[in-house]
Amino acid sequence: MIKVTINGREVQLDKQVTILEAARRAGIKIPTLCHFEGLEMYGGCRLCLVEVEKMPRLQTSCTLMVTDGMVITTESEQIAAARRGMLEFILTNHPLDCPFCDKAGECELQDLVYLYGGTEGRFTEPKAKHPESNVDPILARNIERCISCTRCVRMCDGVVGASAISMINRGRHTVMEPFSGGKFDCEYCGNCLTVCPVGSILSRLYKETYRPWQVERTVRTVCGHCGVGCSYDLQVRDEAIKRVIPRIGEGLNRGLLCARGRFGYEFVGAKDRLKKPLVRRDGNLVETTWDEALGFIAAKLSEVIKTHGGEAVAGIASVRCTNEDNYVFQKFMRGVVGTNNIDSAARMGFSGAQAYLESLRGQGVSANVIAGLAKSDVIFVAGGDPTMVTPILGLEIRGAAKKGAKIISLDPAPGLEFFNPHKIVPSLFAEGAVLESLLCRAVSARGMTGELPHLEEAIRAAVSAECAGVAAQSGVPDAEIEKASATISGSQSPAFVIGPDIVQRADGNRNLFLLAALSYVTGGRIFLLSGKANEQGAVDMGCLPDTLPGGRPLAIDGFRKRHEDACGMSVPAREGLSLMEMFPAMADGRIKALYVIGENPAFNLPGGNSIKSALEKLDLLVVQDIFLTETAKMADIVLPALSWAEKDGTFTNLERRIQRVRRGVNREGREDWRILCDLAGRMGAAMEYASSEAVMSEIARVSPVHRDLHYSDIEAGAMQWPYHGEPLRGEASTVSLVTASARPTVGSGRFALLVDRPLFQSGTLTRRSKALLKLIPKATVKMNPLDAASLGISGGIVRVSSDAGSVELEAVIDSSVQMGAVKISNHFEGAGVFGLMTKPPVDPVTKAPAFEGCLVAVEPLKGDAKS
Amino acid sequence: MKSQIADELECVKAKYPAERAALLPALYLAQRKYGWLSAEAMDEVSRELRVPKATVRGVATFYAMYRHKQVGRNVIQLCTNVSCMILGAERLVDIIREKYGVEPGGTSADGRFSLVIMECIGACGTAPAMLVNTDFHESLTQENIVTILEGYR
Amino acid sequence: MEKVLLANIDNPKSAEIGVYEASGGYDSLRKSLELAPDDIIETVKKANLRGRGGAGFPTGMKWMFASKDPKFPKYLVCNADEGEPGTFKDRPILEKNPHILIEGMAISGHALKAEFGYIYLRGEYPAAKGILEEAIRQAEAKGYIGDNMMGSGRNFKLAVHQGAGAYICGEETALIESLEGKKGHPRIKPPFPVNVGAWGMPTIVNNVETLSNMPFLMRVGPEAYAAIGSKECPGPKLFCVSGHVNKPGVYELPMGVTLREIIYDHCGGIKNGKTLKAVIPGGISTPVLPPDKIDCPMDFVNMPKHGSMLGSGAVIVMDESVCLVKVCLRALKFFEHESCGKCTPCRDGVSWLRQVLARIEGGEGRPGDIELLSEVAGNITGKTFCPLGDGAASVVLNFIKHFRDEFDMHIARKGCPIK
Ligand SMILES: Cc1cc2nc3c(=O)[nH]c(=O)nc-3n(C[C@H](O)[C@H](O)[C@H](O)COP(=O)(O)O)c2cc1C
């Protein structure tokens, strides 16, 4: 226990902290400028000076640690004079342009000058001039206002690890600049904006259109982009989001955001938002009333059910909708329509992978706290760059690396490049051989505990091969694998971060099995990346063909019975079709009607034209969405829904934390669940809830995992797995492992087609966010410099063709792309990677589509060799 | 696509317990190869040492002896700090300016000389003094400075 | 006094190992390697050796702190950044007597159980780099340093790290940052480098001259060493004298010699028979002295009592022809140029001082400017992150203190009264 006296008051501290922190705990505020909670100590501005007994000089309270018996004074005439002096110095280099400055009203310098008094203008020399830089599409930089506190750089470098900006030059000429001196060309997380105390870094999204005191409403909610679920505040004026700001230190993101979260909100106010229900008349979609639209659906759906049975209907839930929406959706499909043909885009990798991992190691095996990555000493990354798929989770990995954790990446993960990763890059699609070799070595190094006999039996069967022999198939030198293996075996607490790329394979289940086994043998934790806000929620709400809410298998009668009793509706016993199985069923007429909420299968699913032609065969296609997507354009009925910023509810993130989504913007329209309830009523079933909270109350009754979980619990803090309920633990007795080999190649080109998952784009929503669109304005094809050179390509437009079709795209040379592969993202209309993929097979275990077999040809277009 | 400075850098790296420590020497190497620290040069150092390029630039611009624009064939680094100043260094600046048409911080039109005004270069006992490239010239006078500089083409 | 640090330097081959060996070179190292490390530290304490880098910190004490820290490896860093204007005392050692430094570092490395040494050499000494590296190669080839030094079982690896033009890197924590490949921003203290230094390990930074004292100190023993020069602060000392004296240069004299003796006895008095106007006794950061204050004994303990500091022992002598406003301005330009930019008072305050001085020197001074200078300097004093900014303020305050009329006259006559 340390005792110090601050301003005559005794303060007790349990551990050594800075004087600043000690004072804060005693409720005494010391002014600061360069200090910022969470950033590395600096001590440059000299504003926080205090008197410490027995020390001759004033001391900076932000850097000096308390010692027992210290006597501190934080306010005196001497101190005030010193602070006034520092402010006077700062102002010698700072324009007095508060009337024009966007920061006025929330400027720390302005506040301090107000507090300590200005000076009589003793500085009469000319001030340095730096014109404001507006060359960057997102961030404006005003160096005249910069006070050299370096908070932005310490944020970018020390916390985010992007290291895109630095203070250049020295002394009085020190200025913050990105490498280029102009454009930032960075990760655009904008966390520098959060920490800039003055108006030096400004967001061009709201610059000059915004004053802090004009905000009408500040609403705490959760980001709607990826599966991390960062907390932030929506600031609203005139029913439009003015800006998104995080709260310092709060939420699982502790005040950090990524580009999508911070700048990807403009879609909410996009002009092409759907406003009225649309119905197809004479081949065209025309506006109609809710009453008419719902009446139409009720009639048509009832007719299909009557003639073909409920199983002729399928439903696609939404990984962007709330738990409440998804719960009601599956209830509607099961109880009202009478089908288990329910799935969501989580099937693209996440849900099947998770279900499989859970069957091997028990429910909740991937429900690990993201912040726990910081405690890992070894982090194994496979199947994607976490800094792009789930950026804030990526930051946690970088943070761990900075603290000394070793990163092994089974991928060229460019976002981890500067974090000393041990990169193992097997030949294309040969990760499995590396994993098998690692498992084999881990088993001989660590042995097994006997805890999960079914898994151990399977492991023994799988690793009978010679460790080194398998490795040879991967093209990775044995020594490399041995080195990685030694690192993993020597780890106290390894983490395995699994991304989509390693799951979306014909033999994805084998990769998953090996990773599950490796993590089991080494006592590691699993982090399953989730690229969409509520994939986990869609899963947990039972939007799966074989699973009821709370992860209870439909096939076990007891579970189904209990569920029927709890929700008062009957549930068909037969397992439904999974996402990728639905389309063949539509094509051959087994499925006649499809109900889609918040999803865009015509664009977001692989299979080229086969998806569209399957959809064309339907008798009824209903789409609820916020935009007229490619799928909506094909629908018979389109219902306008509300975006996440416009409704209440909850999301469940990839660590299975449940968090509240709150309405920030008021907009006319209905939540997805309300639409479904209305429809149920018209179809003769009573599904009525007063609010989203009431839906959650039912979930808390029906789902054994969510037992007794109410908004009050969630509001009290994010709710972390396992809530109050009971997870299912390793009940499986057999392990389904299908060692199908990689998919045979299709297409005549020489390049394997890979999915690009860039940081700034994730699809339908980001495409309508102007700021993000500026960062990636059009679709590109990325290729390795050597491959490009061999084709004489150095940029410009090229044609990429597969068996499914061809697109013309700008070529981007990128050394992080492996030789023999090209990468295309799935964001731009008419140029999505999935459109090029010939109908992919699915993994027999996870039912996720396999992407590896599609070959494409690339040819430069004449006369446009270089743009 | 082998880096220009990779080989020499290997020996330098071996001197330190951490790669990053080789940054200053690496910048010298890059400066020697490229003549100055262009974006390309700094990018190469960044890749070689796995130090982010903005960080490299931050460090490179902190130190006075790295060049951030093209310089002449010969760099005159003339000290004008107190000991040199009181013995006439300022007059020498004028002579260089007049004779070779080069301003402090600039380069002569023919690219022969660049002139850099230095803080103390540790030759105060034989002031005024200058470094031309890496050669010390001390006890300069208004007469001998021209003779010396004429030796550099 | 026998020349110790500058022995042999008149020999054109003084940098060669053979010349050094011929005059007993590396004998002290051989002898020291037989001693227990702590005994060497005791010897240094007894000899009362004080660091020659400027602050005069007792070397034995610094070593003891580092030695007591349980962390390994420890690093020994020689501060050869010699950037203080007026200072050129380390250069002759580096260029002409490199082996005395290498031997000194090897002895110190043994005493400190440090197996790695770095010489942080300022970028402005390109010739010294080659000379030192060659000398290190020779010493390694002879087995004096490197693995298993002279069969003692102790290792000591030595490397030269070249700075790139930043005075602040003379400050030991900025130096360590720079050694690690970063900008030369001083670090927050505590922790001190003796506990958390280079790469987080205990690190001892000593000046070239300090370390070069070691072979002699170990040869003669602490008593004989302490008998040289002043009592409070003994030993041989290098003084580098520049400016208006007849014989400028580096002089090795006992500590405590007076400034007057240096100027008039050793350097042959003021050049061209002019009169002395002002002396900066220890490098530009130390307070300037008027002619009536030069009877001060030059050592770390006595100089502060006489209103200045020993600093680096760099004596800048100025005769009547010199404009002191201009000198003060030039000094401030230096500090402004060299400010690392980390802390507000130094970055912005020093620049402000320079701008006001430039106006006064340029004939645009205004009444009240001198008070403004004093107040601004006062606002800097005691509030900077490291001593650089403080030093700049003190330069202005001391020039005004001793030569106020010259400033007044510049303002009154709108220009320099001397020309
Ligand atoms: C701004 C500043 C510049 C300095 N420059 C030097 C220098 O050039 N050489 C040096 O030896 N010490 C310099 N020092 C002192 C060092 O910080 C340190 O005290 C010294 O190297 C310790 O060595 P010593 O104990 O042998 O004196 C400087 C200090 C400051 C604050």
Ligand code: SF4
């Ligand atoms: S006083 Fe401050 S700005 Fe000046 S050199 Fe020291 S730390 Fe840097």
Ligand code: FES
């Ligand atoms: S807040 Fe302490 S020095 Fe800036």
